[in-house]
Amino acid sequence: MVQFVNVTNMARWIQRESVEKIIGTMIDYLERDFKRWEKFDKIARVASHTPFGVIELMPTSDGEEYSFKYVNGHPSNPARGFQTVTAYGMLADVDNGYPTFISEMTLLTALRTAATSAMVAKKLARPDSRTMAMIGTGSQSEFQALGFRAAMGIEDLVIFDTDPEAMDKFRRNMEPLGFRIRLTSSVDEAVDGADIITTCTADKAQNTILARHHVKPGVHLNAVGGDCPGKTELDEQIVRDSTVFVEFPPQTRIEGEIQQVEEGFPVVEFWKVLTGEEPGRRSAEEITLFDSVGFAIADFAALRCVRDLTAGTELQDSIELIADPEDPKDLFSLVGSLKPIS
Template identity: 35%
Template sequence: MAKKRMTGAAVLTFEHISAVVRAVGLDGFMDDIISGLRCAGTNLDTQATVVLERSGFQYSKPDVGLIEWMPSMELGRAVGIKTVGYHPSNPTQRRLPSVLSTTSIHDTATGQLTALVDSTLLTALRTGAASAVVTHILALPTAAVVGIVGAGAQAVTQIHAISRVRQIKRIIAFDTDPAVSATLAARLPLAVPVTVVETAAEAIAQADIVCSATTVDIGAGPVLPDHGYLPHVHINAVGSDFPGKMEVPVALLRAALVVPDDPPQCLREGESQQLELSELGPSLPDLISNAAQYERYQQEITVFDSTGWSLEDLIVAEIALDHARRLGIGMYTDLQSTPADPYSPYEDVLR
C-alpha cells in the first residue's frame, strides 16, 4: 500500500473532523480541549502570544448575519485565523447550522498556509470547553442541576463539557421553540434526566449552573430573569455576539463577578457592553492562571461572558490536526504556488 502523502497543507473537512472525534471519543476529545484551554490560560505569555479582537461584516440583507475573522498568533510559530459566519435564521430557513466556520493556520517563518480546517463542530466544542473551564473554578463542587435557556446546538456542547467537570444529575431546559427543547435529551451524548419547562424563570430557579445560548434578536434582550436564582449560581452566557444583543439583565451582572473571555471584545458585543471596564472581573486567562484566588466566589453569583477568545480556535484546530496526523486522517495538498524559482511567477503556467 502506498504511504499517504504528508506534505503540503493539511486539509480537514467536516468528514475528517467527524472521523477524528469518533476515533478519539467525544469525551476524550472534549477533555483534550478543556486541558488545552487550561494550559493556554495558565502559561499565557502576552509577549509571545497575540490575540486580536474579532472583526468583520455585519448585515441585515438578505437576513441578519455576520462574517467575521478571529486571529491569533504564537510569535515565531503560527498564525491562526478563523473565519466564522453567524446567521440565526439558518436552522429554520435553510436547515444549516447558525454558526459555520473555517480555520486557516500559517507558518510565521514563511507565511505559507499549513492547514485548513472545518471548524463548525470545533467552534461548538471549544465554546463548551471554555464554559467548563470557568465552571470548574466558579461553580460549587457539588453543583448538580443545570438550567438551560436556549436548547439548540450550543446547549448540547455546553452540557457535555460541563459534565466533564461536574456530576450533572438533572437538566431543566427552556426554549422559545418547544420542539427544540423537546428534543434536547435525544441530542445529548449522556444520559441525564431533562425536564422541559415553559419559562426561563422555571429553568433557572433550581439551577446551580445556568447556560444561556440563545439567538435573541438585537434589542430584544435580556432573556434571563433578573431575580429568582440560587445564591451560588454560576451563569455561562454564550449567546451575545452583536452590539445590542444581550441575554443577562444589567442588574444581575452588577450583582455578580463577571468574567469576560476577551474584555475589549466583551465590552463591545458581549454581556459586558452593559457595563464599564471597572465593573468587570478577571479575564478568562487571568481567571485560569489565578484559579485558587477566585474559587472563593463559588458561594456567590458569577457570570462568564463568553464571546469567543480567538486563541481557543487555534488551540482546538491544532488538537484536531495532531490527532488527525496520528490517525492518518485528512489530506495534504499544495494550495499555494511554490515555484522552483521564486523569481519566476509564470513557471508553472508556461511549463
C-alpha cells in the same frame, strides 16, 4: 501541501473518540494557551455586519504559529434551513508565512465553545454543583452538556427553549447518553434550583432571557449567547451583582453582556485565574458570571488539538492551496510558455 480535515473526517473523529473525551483533551490545550495569554498577538475580531447577520475573522498568533477562523452568525438562518453559525479555520507557520493546516470548524467551534465553558466552570462553579439549567437548546446545547459532564460530572439538566421541537431534539440526542433531563415551559421553571445556568440563544437583539430574580446566590452563570454588538441575554442588574469573568476585555466590552454597563465596569480576565494572579470563586454565595463571547486563542488551541490528534491518520487529506514553484522567484514558471500545456 496543506493538511485538511473536512466535515466528514471531523465527524468521524468525534464519533470515534467521543465528544466528552475530546473536550477533556481540548481543555488541556486551552488551559496551556490561556496560561501563556501574554505571549499572544491579540485583537478584537474583525466583523462585517449586515442586517441579516455578521461575518467575522478571528486571528491570533503566539509568535510561532498563526491561526484564524472564519465564522458567521445569522440568527434567522435556521428558519430558512441554514445553520446560525458555520466556520472554518487554519494554522500557518509564522516563520515563513505558509499555511500548514485547514479545518472545518462548525463542529470544532461547538467543541471549543463547550470546552471553554467547562474549563471556566471548573474554576468558578461551586464544586458541589449538580444541576444545570440550559436556556436555549439549539446547535451548541448538546456540546455544552457533554462538556459540563466531562469537566464537572453534571448529569441533571433542566432545559427551556421557546421552540418545543428544539427541546425534543435535545432530549432525543442526550437521553441515550445517560443524562437526566427535565423539559420545562418557562425560564422560571428551568432555573429553579439550578447550580449552574447556561444561556445559549441566538437572537440578534438586546434581550432579557434571564431576569435578576432568576439568579440565586451561589449560581455560576455561563452566558454564551451574548456575543455581538447589540446582542445580549441578561438583565443588566445580573451583571452588576455578579463577579464577571471575561476572555479579552476589549472584545467583550463591544460584544458581551458587559456592553450594557459602563466602560470602567470591573471584570476579571479569566486567564489570570488559571495562573493564580486572580482568585476564582471566593464564597458559596457569590454569583460568578462567565461573559463568554469566544476568543481567537480558544480557536488556536482547538485547531492545534485536532491537528495533533489526527496527525498521520486518514482523517487528514492534503490539499493544494499554496503554489510552490521550484525557484521561489519564478512563480511564472508555473504558467509560462516553457511548461507543457496540461
